[in-house]
Amino acid sequence: MNQLTTTAIILSRTDYGEADRILTLLTPDQGKLRLVAKGVRRVKSKLAGGIELFSVSHITFIRGRGDMGTLVSTRLQAHYAHIVQHLDRTMAGYDLIKQLNKATEDQPGPDYFHLLHQTFQSLDDVSVPLSIIHLWFAMQLLRLGGHEPNLHTDAAGQRLDAGAQYQFSLDDMAFSPAARGRFAAAHIKFLRLGFAGQPPRVLAHVRGSTALVETCAPLVQAIATHVA
Amino acid sequence: MAHVLVVEPDIHLARAYVGALQHAGHQVQAAGSAQMAIHAADTQTPDVVLLELQLPAHGGIEFLYEFRSYPEWGAVPVVINSYTPPHVLASVADTLRDELGVHAVLYKPQTSLDVVLRTVAACLKGAA
Numbered sequence: 001m002n003q004l005t006t007t008a009i010i011l012s013r014t015d016y017g018e019a020d021r022i023l024t025l026l027t028p029d030q031g032k033l034r035l036v037a038k039g040v041r042r043v044k045s046k047l048a049g050g051i052e053l054f055s056v057s058h059i060t061f062i063r064g065r066g067d068m069g070t071l072v073s074t075r076l077q078a079h080y081a082h083i084v085q086h087l088d089r090t091m092a093g094y095d096l097i098k099q100l101n102k103a104t105e106d107q108p109g110p111d112y113f114h115l116l117h118q119t120f121q122s123l124d125d126v127s128v129p130l131s132i133i134h135l136w137f138a139m140q141l142l143r144l145g146g147h148e149p150n151l152h153t154d155a156a157g158q159r160l161d162a163g164a165q166y167q168f169s170l171d172d173m174a175f176s177p178a179a180r181g182r183f184a185a186a187h188i189k190f191l192r193l194g195f196a197g198q199p200p201r202v203l204a205h206v207r208g209s210t211a212l213v214e215t216c217a218p219l220v221q222a223i224a225t226h227v228a
Numbered sequence: 229m230a231h232v233l234v235v236e237p238d239i240h241l242a243r244a245y246v247g248a249l250q251h252a253g254h255q256v257q258a259a260g261s262a263q264m265a266i267h268a269a270d271t272q273t274p275d276v277v278l279l280e281l282q283l284p285a286h287g288g289i290e291f292l293y294e295f296r297s298y299p300e301w302g303a304v305p306v307v308i309n310s311y312t313p314p315h316v317l318a319s320v321a322d323t324l325r326d327e328l329g330v331h332a333v334l335y336k337p338q339t340s341l342d343v344v345l346r347t348v349a350a351c352l353k354g355a356a
Contacts, residue, residue: 015298053290087281087312090289091320 003072006030008059009116010052011101023071024101025059026116031107035061035071054093054120055079080124089123092130096123096137103141115140122200131213132200138220139194147227150174151192160188168219170226187215230352233274234258235265235291237283245278248341249348262286266294274304276351278344280336281310292328302329305351309334309344 008025011032016022021040025033060072083089096119104112115137122133142148153159155172162185166175175183190212194203203209232254236242242258249256257272259265262283268274277295281288288310295301306329308317314335317324324330331351334344 013294013297053293084287084290087287087289087316088319090287091323094289094293095323 002063003060004030004063005058005060007056007077007113008033009056009113009120011097013053022068026100026104026108026113028110028113032104033061033069034067035059035069037071052076052079053097054081054083054123056117056120078120080120082124082126083120086126088130089126092133093120093123096134099137099141103145109144111144115144118199125201128200128204129210129213131217132203132209135213135217135220136194136200136203138217138224139191140197142220142223142227143195143197145227147173147223148195149191149223151188151195160185168222170222173223182215183219187212191216191219229253229255230275231255231257231272232348233265233268233277235260235262235277235279235283235288237261237280244341245344248345249278252345252349254348260284262288262291262294265291269295269298269301269304273300276348277304277306278348279306279308279310281308281312289328292330296328305329305331305354307332307334307344307347307351309336309339309347311336 006027006029008027011024011026014022016036019039021037023035023037025035027033055076056078058075058077061069062072063069083093097116100112100116119133119137122128122136149168150173151160153174154166155169155174155176160166160175164177165179165181166183166188167178167181168174168183169176175188186208190203190206190209193206206212232249234242234245234249234256236245236258237260239260242260246256246258257268257274259268263286279288279291283291288308292306308324308330310317314333317333321333324333331354332347334347
């Protein structure tokens with residue numbers, strides 16, 4: 001029997017039969033897995049504790065003949081319990097899991113697993129504002145999808161000037177000098193930090209981060225819409 | 229007669245809701261946790277759920293996402309009756325209504341039993 005072990009995060013759960021659940025899991029080495037978890041709908045199932053959302057678990061499973069395998073056992077490795085103590089962070093967590101599930105194909109690389117794991121760690125740290133986590137997450141999805149904007153030279157290929165104002169061109173995916181542009185050096189540095197993959201808590205420590213998020217979030221959202 | 233599932237961790241409040249709803253002619257099941265509520269719904273599909281969000285172990289929002297992930301429970305109306313302050317719920321009102329099918333939100337400290345009964349009755353009427 002081809003029994004495999006890996007680390008996994010639950011992306012979604014749907015029902016299957018009277019007492020079974022089909023789980024979609026994200027792993028660092030096996031991509032996305034669709035596994036039947038037998039009997040987990042029942043209160044006393046030994047599997048139930050290991051298939052929590054907002055958790056990382058060690059799982060053992062058997063590959064099936066089709067695209068569906070069977071979950072054999074689970075062991076909770078880390079559970080981010082602070083998330084579910086806050087309504088807004090819980091709902092943000094569900095939203096970000098859904099976004100990642102939608103944005104990834106069947107064989108996403110390990111970076112997506114690490115992104116989601118880091119997202120849980122950030123949501124669990126209540127000192128990190130949700131607005132920063134949302135913005136950071138959107139930046140990482142763009143980065144991993146190969147849609148990182150040019151944050152070093154302008155649309156004409158000139159190095160960005162710390163004393164200049166800029167506007168952003170979605171067609172060029174780069175900034176252009178504009179006397180009344182909304183973006184200055186502080187915004188561009190903030191975006192560089194985010195797109196470099198620095199964790200949300202680092203972004204939260206940047207002076208004026210709240211105002212920077214307010215200006216940068218619509219830009220990142222616009223880029224995401226443009227490349228979708 | 230409708231079947232009402234009361235998800236309420238406070239045993240005294242749960243008794244009060246169960247008594248009032250039974251007096252109003254409903255069949256009532258009470259559950260003190262999210263997992264017990266899933267189990268109760270598994271035993272008998274409710275016509276309406278009266279839900280406290282502040283539950284032990286798994287919160288009411290987790291329960292709602294779990295509950296809605298079962299197609300047969302997708303259309304069951306849910307009334308939130310919670311200690312969670314209205315300003316907190318206001319920030320997530322759209323998701324509660326559009327994604328989680330919450331029909332009404334009541335702030336428990338300011339809600340009488342009569343209002344709970346009328347809200348449940350309105351939900352059942354709307355769902356009929």
